[in-house]
Amino acid sequence: MLQTKIISQILSSNAFKNIFRFSFFGIFAGILLGFKSKCIYKSNNKDSLKIIVFSSNRYEQDLDAISKVEQASFYTIPLELFQKINAIFSFKGKTENIFYHLEEDPVLLNLRDRQVLFLRKVGWVLKKLFHYDIAITPSMQYVNEKAWVKGLPEGGLPFVAIHKEFTLIDEHHIPRRVKLNKEEKIRFEGSRLLVTNQTGKELFIQSNIFAGEKIGVVGLPRMDRILKADSVFRKPTSSKQMTMFSFGHFSGDMEYIPRERKAHYFSINDDLGFVELVRDSHAAFARAALKRPDFRFVYKPKYNDPDWFAEIDHYVEYGTGKSIKEIKNLEIVFDPAPDLICQSTAVVGFNSTVVIEARALDKPTLIPVFAEAVGAYKDNVFFRDYLKLFETPSSAKKLEERLLELAKGQDTTQSSDRKVYQKFIRNYLGYDDGRTSQRVIEELKKVL
Incomplete structure (x- = not known):
């Protein structure tokens, strides 16, 4: 030794x-x-x-x-x-x-x-x-x-x-x-x-x-898979699934302050960033899962990180009084984003490229816009000029309601304006030709 x-x-x-x-x-x-x-x-x-x-x-x-x-x-x-x-x-x-x-x-x-x-x-x-x-x-x-x-x-x-x-x-x-x-x-x-x-x-x-x-x-490059008209991800699906791409307090264009973080995307004292938005959105998703046991509800974290899982479980318990393990149709998964989107009836996301992917695949795409997103951090919300292309629930209650309505087969309220959509895709992805x-x-x- x-x-x-x-x-x-x-x-x-x-x-x-x-x-x-x-x-x-x-x-x-x-x-x-x-x-x-x-x-x-x-x-x-x-x-x-x-x-x-x-x-x-x-x-x-x-x-x-x-x-x-x-x-x-x-x-x-x-x-x-x-x-x-x-x-x-x-x-x-x-x-x-x-x-x-x-x-x-x-x-x-x-x-x-x-x-x-x-x-x-x-x-x-x-x-x-x-x-x-x-x-x-x-x-x-x-x-x-x-x-x-x-x-x-x-x-x-x-x-x-x-x-x-x-x-x-x-x-x-x-x-x-x-x-x-x-x-x-x-x-x-x-x-x-x-x-x-x-x-x-x-x-x-x-x-x-x-x-x-x-x-x-x-x-x-990876967007070529979904932007092409013959993309395998555009095939109709009959699966009953809701997907939330989990996001954190610092999901957005925010100044990096290492000492204020317990993890890369989470505030150490739950007092900086989209704290209320994150908590209430995840909780609403969990409550919707309880009300639709015939649907599969999945969270997809950005990273395979135990700290992130703990945050999600905390939000689930906050919203339902149960741990994620106690809700049979609610789970954390790590499947590739396009696969999850393809299988989903609707997608929830915030300040992420998965929002673009979901919209490009014509899925009802919900961006929660309430709490800090209309208050202290409203300037940190992405896609501000294109929000009409999405559903933007203005409270946790409305997010839960829309998930349940979409599960029942109600049509999405997001705009289908083709010119605005093309401008949106070209603005963020550079091109929309799949090349x-x-x-x-x-x-x-x-x-x-």
């Missing part, structure tokens, strides 16, 4: 790690990465791109959609090796600034420069010896990828961020976000940046994060 501890201390020491910080060792790291990368999709097209994928677990649905174009093969970066390489360039006894671009410690800044030189060799090896065409990531924000985004292209392997965030932002959100981005000096140092919509592009340009001519608006995956491939080829 003592020997193991001593060896561990030696291996984690700055002196030992310094041996492997020389760029020469980047060649060996590149070889290891090349051999250990795992193919998750192989295209039969001889002209397909060979892509190495970072953070693949964060956009599996998008990768699946892009693979359908049959013009790219995907290989995942081995996470353990990726972490070990990053660890070489950490400094024991020093903590990095949580805002990456505000770091001022000369020791840590020097290590970043050395890591970029190291990763140049990695990029060269992956390009020349393993014939990768390009590297991709689902976000330009991941701190642990910053050095890779800069270093791999300097070694000859382009690095592109297919940024799946900011789908929901509206123009009135831009000024605050630009201010924060400039204060944190955020920038992207890769080869090209792909965004979902024009609003996202405008945000990056105004924030001076990346050059406008290198930003492409492509849409959201986003093809555009992504075209943009990647531009880089080459």
Whole structure:
């Protein structure tokens, strides 16, 4: 035990790690990465791109959609090796600034420069010896990828961020976000940046994060599955199900305050964000479940997180006096969003892309708009210019009533105005033609 501890201390020491910080060792790291990368999709097209994928677990649905174009093969970066390489360039006894671009410690800044030189060799090896065409990531924000985004292209392997965030932002959100981005000096140092919509592009340009001519608006790849007229998710269903995509206190464009959170989406003292809206909406959903035992009622949390489950159970007990386990037709599930939407008679959601998905699939879509959503946080409610496309219950009681009425077969009251719908989809998803995956491939080829 003592020997193991001593060896561990030696291996984690700055002196030992310094041996492997020389760029020469980047060649060996590149070889290891090349051999250990795992193919998750192989295209039969001889002209397909060979892509190495970072953070693949964060956009599996998008990768699946892009693979359908049959013009790219995907290989995942081995996470353990990726972490070990990053660890070489950490400094024991020093903590990095949580805002990456505000770091001022000369020791840590020097290590970043050395890591970029190291990763140049990695990029060269992956390009020349393993014939990768390009590297991709689902976000330009991941701190642990910053050095890779800069270093791999300097070694000859382009690095592109297919940024799946900011789908929901509206123009009135831009000024605050630009201010924060400039204060944190955020920038992207890769080869090209792909965004979902024009609003996202405008945000990056105004924030001076990346050059406008290198930003492409492509849409959201996973939406191809539901926007196509022949989508399998458009088949009529006779299942009797209601789905609530669970949301938290901080579901919206809110300033991040770590000390005020017991979990990423929940206020530590239940006093910030959409507290009453969340509690009463979840409770109303549970009460409706009790009144329609012949229907299946399901909550889908954003994350598979025990803390989130506990929050839901608390709301269920608040609304019904029962735990979720005591209500046979009420449960928490983790099925993919399109599957749940397809099976549902109606969908409840708030400030989420699932709201767009549900509406695109012509499902009655309920957005609760009461409590803080019409009070202190009304400016944090998304889709404000398009709310007539949805049902917007103005109280917990009305939410419960509408779920029960829809369960009885009553028609939805949401608008079917086609022009407004098309404008809505194009505003948030960039396009409504179901060809986003093809555009992504075209943009990647531009880089080459």
